[in-house]
Amino acid sequence: MSLIALASTLVFIAVSVGISIWQKLGLERDILYGTIRSAIQLLAVGFVLQYIFGTQHVLLIVLILAVMIAVATWHAGKRGKGLKRIYLYVGLTITMTEVVTMGLLLALSIIPFTARYVIPISGMTIGNAMVVSSLFLNQMKREAVTSRGEVETLLSLGASPRQAIHRMLNRSARFSMIPTIDGMKTVGLVQLPGMMTGMIVAGASPLEAVRYQILIMFAFASSAALTSILLALMSYRLWFGKLGQFTRSDT
Amino acid sequence: MIDSVLSFANLSKTISAVSNRIIFAQIAGTVLAGEKIVFVGPSGQGKSTLLRILGLLDEADSGEMVLLGRPLHQWDPQAWRMNVCYVSQTPVMLEGTVEDNLRTVSRLHHAEYDPSYAAHLLSSVGLEEMGLSKEASTLSGGEKQRVALVRSLLLRPKLLLLDEITSSLDDVSKYAVERLITDINRQEGTGYVWISHDRDQAARIGEKVWSLSNGTLSEGGVSCL
Structure with a gap:
């Protein structure tokens, strides 16, 4: 151009x-x-x-990934404002999602270990993990208001914090994964995804572009699930005080 | 000598959201084994907050609490709540049927569910006709309040903290609930602290009176009602 x-x-x-x-x-x-x-x-x-x-310097690739993760953590963590250590948990979640997703892609020789593949695909994985984390935390904040009665009822019946918040975590995890799953269902029918469009415009054959798009969609499905479950497990304690009482997120 | 089940001293609570309003300060109280306490006082004075603190659903700013001879810090909060059960005036039905709700305690604690005891409790509060497979969310306010009470009673706590649990009930159901709670008190020694704004009810259910107003808690006999 x-x-x-x-x-x-x-x-x-x-x-x-x-x-x-x-x-x-x-x-x-x-x-x-x-x-x-x-x-x-x-x-x-x-x-x-x-x-x-x-x-093709490995350290430079790692540095770029670290910057991507830091920016994604900063943006998603803002959704959990008021929750102590939320940035740490979001950062760990996104890092682990990236390590597992990229680890599988490389270990199974789906992509070669070169900057041309690792960086753009990591960018999309980390970006997706950021969106899923934001949606999860947003929904948890909403649920903290609407499901307060449910959580406190379970606590008063002797439930552990984990038992009391289980359904709330489930609902929030499901909510955070909906865009990814809906995207998988309608991809190609409603819109051609950005990466595929880019490849086609740049001269790749549509069939080659589709293969990479499938890779991305499938990787997204697993990274969305990983992100929501890791964030749920790491952060659920933040909604409870030291006596295990359900606290508001802003206290 | 009757042992103390629960005692607290120097308990203070401030709501920071509302310009640091002090709800109560330095209050103390004791619940003896099997004691029947009716808790009265004007609305908005912090009765529910005190019960929620005693039931570990809320935290005091300062103060000590002792349950069965052991201070709070020596307790696992979950074990504390199994002994001291708070029943809210706004009943919350959990997802599923009436039976799912009644089975909650056994599901949470991997304990056996006793259907005949559950049926006995239901019929004692006038719900003998209640279909167990009914969606709990479709129950009326009064039915929810009684199912929620039965659900808590299946936990068999040492002390019940009852927050206006008959507020949505007609007279017949109200008396049935009072009879059930006092029966359990007599048979199993389960004590209670019962918030009530109904003077006649207070006289029927209480042996001792707690009164909270202007940030202080006073104890007295039912004759002070």
Whole structure:
């Protein structure tokens, strides 16, 4: 794509800013901020990846993955604001999900250990784990209000905190996995996923693109399940005080 | 001498959300074995909060609590709650049928479920016709309140903390519940602290009165009602 063609894509931003001004949505600043930020971020990432793909240095790959995990942890952890040590648990969860997913992909020789494969696929895995963690924590916060009676009833009947919160964890885990599972059901019928679209536009054959998309979808299914279950197991204690009483998340 | 089941001293609680309002400060009390205590006082004075603290559903800011001769820190909270069971005035039915709800205690503690005892308790509170396979969420308010009580009684705690448990009941059911609780008290020595705003009921069920107002707890006989 030529630089002139790339610059021409700003017409889409002009459309959204125009609509925002016309309908008084007040989103112009956010749209412009988002435009500048995404352009800078993506261009910077492009240069970094170009450099890493050239050197193939393992430490650099690890460093890039660490940065991705840190940013994902920061964003997902914000959803659990008020819960002590939530950033630690979200970070551990995302790291473990990435290690298991990437470990399986490499151990089964599904992808080779090169930056060209490891970094983009890790990015998608970590991104998905971030979304699942955010959804899980959001739902837990909602449940902490609506299911308070259920948890306290079980506690008063002598349940352990784990027993008392079991159904609430289940519901939140299920909720956090719905987008991934729905995505699997409708992929290709409703929309062509970004990665596949990118590969096709860049010249790969649709059949080759589909193979990688299948890999990603299946890896997402396992990473979503891993993320929600790991986060549930690691974080459920945070909803209880030292006497095992159910506490509000903001206390 | 009758042993103390539960005692507390210097218990204080403040609600930080509402400009640090002190609910009660430095209060003390004792429940002897098998004692029948009726807990009275104006609404919003912290009666429920005190019972929730004694049932370990809430935490006091400071103070000591002793159960069966052992201070709180020597107890596993779960074991404490099995001895001191709080029954809420707003009954919450767990997912599933009435029977699923009644089986909760045995399921949680891997203990055998005693269907005849459950049936006896249900009929004692006027629910002998209750279909066990009925979805618990479809019960009326009064039915839920009684099923929730029976569910707690199946735990066979040493002390019951009853928070206005007859508030949704008609007179017939209310008397049935009172009779059941006092029967269990006589037969099994299960003591209770029962919050009630009904003076006649208080006189029927209480031997001793706790009264909480303006942040202090006072104890007295039923003659003070």
